[in-house]
Amino acid sequence: xxxxxxxxxxxxxxxxxxxxxxxxxxxxxxxxxxxxxxxxxxxxxxxxxxxxxxxxxxxxxxxxxxxxxxxxxxxxxxxxxxxxxxxxxxxxxxxxxxxxxxxxxxxxxxxxxxxxxxxxxxxxxxxxxxxxxxxxxxxxxxxxxxxxxxxxxxxxxxxxxxxxxxxxxxxxxxxxxxxxxxxxxxxxxxxxxxxxxxxxxxxxxxxxxxxxxxxxxxxxxxxxxxxxxxxxxxxxxxxxxxxxxxxxxxxxxxxxxxxxxxxxxxxxxxx
Amino acid sequence: xxxxxxxxxxxxxxxxxxxxxxxxxxxxxxxxxxxxxxxxxxxxxxxxxxxxxxxxxxxxxxxxxxxxxxxxxxxxxxxxxxxxxxxxxxxxxxxxxxxxxxxxxxxxxxxxxxxxxxxxxxxxxxxxxxxxxxxxxxxxxxxxxxxxxxxxxxxxxxxxxxxxxxxxxxxxxxxxxxxxxxxxxxxxxxxxxxxxxxxxxxxxxxxxxxxxxxxxxxxxxxxxxxxxxxxxxxxxxxxxxxxxxxxxxxxxxxxxxxxxxxxxxxxxxxxxxxxxxxxxxxxxxxxxxxxxxxxxxxxxxxxxxxxxxxxxxxxxxxxxxxxxxxxxxxxxxxx
Numbered sequence: 299x300x301x302x303x304x305x306x307x308x309x310x311x312x313x314x315x316x317x318x319x320x321x322x323x324x325x326x327x328x329x330x331x332x333x334x335x336x337x338x339x340x341x342x343x344x345x346x347x348x349x350x351x352x353x354x355x356x357x358x359x360x361x362x363x364x365x366x367x368x369x370x371x372x373x374x375x376x377x378x379x380x381x382x383x384x385x386x387x388x389x390x391x392x393x394x395x396x397x398x399x400x401x402x403x404x405x406x407x408x409x410x411x412x413x414x415x416x417x418x419x420x421x422x423x424x425x426x427x428x429x430x431x432x433x434x435x436x437x438x439x440x441x442x443x444x445x446x447x448x449x450x451x452x453x454x455x456x457x458x459x460x461x462x463x464x465x466x467x468x469x470x471x472x473x474x475x476x477x478x479x480x481x482x483x484x485x486x487x488x489x490x491x492x493x494x495x496x497x498x499x500x501x502x503x504x505x506x507x508x509x510x511x512x513x514x515x516x517x518x519x520x521x522x523x524x525x526x527x528x529x530x531x532x533x534x535x536x537x538x539x540x541x542x543x544x545x546x547x548x549x550x551x552x553x554x555x556x557x558x559x560x561x562x563x564x565x566x567x568x569x
Numbered sequence: 570x571x572x573x574x575x576x577x578x579x580x581x582x583x584x585x586x587x588x589x590x591x592x593x594x595x596x597x598x599x600x601x602x603x604x605x606x607x608x609x610x611x612x613x614x615x616x617x618x619x620x621x622x623x624x625x626x627x628x629x630x631x632x633x634x635x636x637x638x639x640x641x642x643x644x645x646x647x648x649x650x651x652x653x654x655x656x657x658x659x660x661x662x663x664x665x666x667x668x669x670x671x672x673x674x675x676x677x678x679x680x681x682x683x684x685x686x687x688x689x690x691x692x693x694x695x696x697x698x699x700x701x702x703x704x705x706x707x708x709x710x711x712x713x714x715x716x717x718x719x720x721x722x723x724x725x726x727x728x729x730x731x732x733x734x735x736x737x738x739x740x741x742x743x744x745x746x747x748x749x750x751x752x753x754x755x756x757x758x759x760x761x762x763x764x765x766x767x768x769x770x771x772x773x774x775x776x777x778x779x780x781x782x783x784x785x786x787x788x789x790x791x792x793x794x795x796x797x798x799x800x801x802x803x804x805x806x807x808x809x810x811x812x813x814x815x816x817x818x819x820x821x822x823x824x825x826x827x828x829x830x831x832x833x834x835x836x837x838x839x840x841x842x843x844x845x846x847x848x849x850x851x852x853x854x855x856x857x858x859x860x861x862x863x864x865x866x867x868x869x870x871x872x873x874x875x876x877x878x879x880x881x882x883x884x885x886x887x888x889x890x891x892x893x894x895x896x897x898x899x900x901x902x903x904x
Contacts, residue, residue: 346763347732453847455847483618484617484833485617485828485843485844486847487832487841487843488831491841492841495840514834517834517835517836517838517841518834536837537837551763553766555762556792556795558790558830558901559818560818560901563900
């Protein structure tokens, strides 16, 4: 049994209503999306802006309520649960966003911020929260001298480490990461991705990795779903997608990636 | 040897420094920046955030002083000194001789005017032509940058254009008075890959047609590899390496350049090579090499004591590393 099974997931927005409030125009943001994620693997969702990949990520966690399909997590259809009954499952599925600064409270030290989910879910006492937070912050490689800083005093790479630590507070099995390194500099990006890989190995985490960057996905993911206009047009292992893409859109996407190996050097390295 | 010896450069930047006032006095965010761009050449200015690449380009186009910054050094465009030029003369040059396009094209456009009006306005600022002729030029430029149905789209407002189309409008506006130099600051960073591909192709086409020089500011080495003739690498406010694009990718001479090349994802399941640590803030730069604390080749007592100069390392290349001759660095095609 897979950790997460998404079947026929859909979300439609009404973009225009008539005078009487009847929907006139609709936008199908996510249309019949089906995939599964195994424990401990990285499943990438790629596509261009407007493809529906971020919406898909949010639908999985019910940050946005889907209007079609099922979300089976650990054998339970969590979409059918009430908000209240969903909470224990929600603890085990966390999210990391591109804008780490925006996802942290600017008036709370990062040390307290990382422990906060424990208070929200379990009313855990302050000492215990801070102890857990310290352990996690150390795990993500944040120096102790930075624990009592506020988000505004830290760099993008440090903030993303903190956001990851916070996502780990409730011991999740799955983290949905929406462009987690897109805003980071190349040298920092590698640090954060390597950290994510290490955490995955140590904790057996599964990632749903949402990204527009195919070369990153090639290095980081196990399996990939390619989305376009709300639909999954193709999915497969990294090998399948990169060596033998079937769908025209996937081919187009792969062809558009600027190669970091200059044309002239590519030729010389072959001949 | 180095590019300083080359005459006839279109843009010649020498010893450019930019500082901004702060509570702790002036903080220098770019120091002693030297490079040149030949006519019709595409030069990449690469670096991460805080490297000083954008602020250097803003200084060249006279856009730093307006923000309270102080600029020293020299930047000559076709022999004309740009640094310290009165605002009035800069106005004449900007658009006509040197133009800029930015990452957020839609924010650079006036939301209250049609795109045709904005381009025509630029044309009329620099050229003594009728409204009608200016409008015709606007439509011609929109056509040139690949906007379908240009005479209709010229009457539309920026919000009616997608991100990629907005960037085309920006490029049309930048090029409407045939400048000799285009400064493109991360022009494709916010765009989807397929759109990015089209914009890059467009820039290279325009360069081939009009012999326009491009200073391409980006953090993306893939974009550099596909567009540039020469590359200037910046780190923590200074140039650390200069060379032709091929030389640089084949065999970098500064450890930071190698680090950037290493950080490019290369293939399935391969762990990325990261550069440990972070860029030092401009107010707290170390005494020695600014990269030493992150450098795997750094030697105590040498690299962390004396600030290295940018020096020739052979084959017309320069690097700011005291160990450049002792270490063998790997490029992108070693595997």
